[in-house]
Amino acid sequence: MKVFRRLAFTFFILLLVSCKKDENKNQDSEIRDRYFNLEKIGWKSRSYTQVVDDIGFTxxxxxxxxxxxxxxxxxxxHHIDSLYEENKTERVIEFTFQHDEExxxxxxxxTGLNYTDAVKYMSFGLDKDFYVVTSKRDTIRCSGANYERSYKVAPLQKVLLFFSGIDPNDKIQLIYDDHLFRKGTLKFKFKDPFTPLAL
Known part of the structure; x- marks a missing residue:
């Protein structure tokens, strides 16, 4: 009788391990599908551009x-999925400035500034010009910016803007108070959060 119980217990453990492997395989497949869908749409939401006096803000x-x-x-x-769960309230916005004639x-x-001061402003002061308004009417200041220097090679200036503490289901509107080029306040409304494809 003891042999039968041991054999049944061993069989039960093997069955549980087998089911767990199938579950992990299904989760892995689901995560791969989600990332594939994000990659298929180009990893980015729609591009929103406003042109003011020959300068395009995107x-x-x-x-x-x-x-x-x-x-x-x-x-x-699975590690990427867990990192996403820890950081899903973060938002990253790529913001570019480009002149029509490059x-x-x-x-x-x-800018009205000498070139060195303009680069310093892009590197260290630009984040103060941006904030986000959520669909719940919360105002979130930019928590950081990363200016990607082009060294006069590319015809545009690009900065990555970081915002924290935003519900992934919230629609957002980016507000830019332009102090560098003095073009006023520009608003960019993002209509589609990434929630349907989020992990």
Missing amino acids: AIEVPVQYFLLKSQGIENL KDLLDQEF
């Missing part, structure tokens, strides 16, 4: 998953 929301996969790789998607916007004719 805002694009980039999902957090893109940066996690870029830094961590695709080997351990002139360097950091020249004094556009």
Whole structure:
């Protein structure tokens, strides 16, 4: 009788382990499908552009998953999934400035500053000009900005803006109080959060 119980218990444990492996395989497949869908749409939401006096201001929301996969790789998607769960209230917006005739916007004719001071402002002061208003009417200040220097090679200036504490289901509106080019206040309304594809 004891042998039968041991055999039944061993069989039961093997059955549980087998089911757990199938469950992990299904979860892994589901996560891969979600990331594939994000990649298929180009990793970015729609591009919102406003042109004021020959300068194009473009805002694009980039999902957090893109940066996690870029830094961590695709080997351990469960790890990426858990990192996303910890950071899902973060928002990243790619913001670009470009002149219609591809002139360097950091020249004094556009900013009123010498070139070095304009670069310093882009690097260290630009984050104070941005904030987000959520669909719940909360105002979230930019928590950081990363200016990607082009060294006069590319015809545009790009900055990544970081915002924290935003519900992933919230629709947001980016507000830019332009102190560098003195073009006033620009508003960019993001209509579609990434929730349907989020992990």
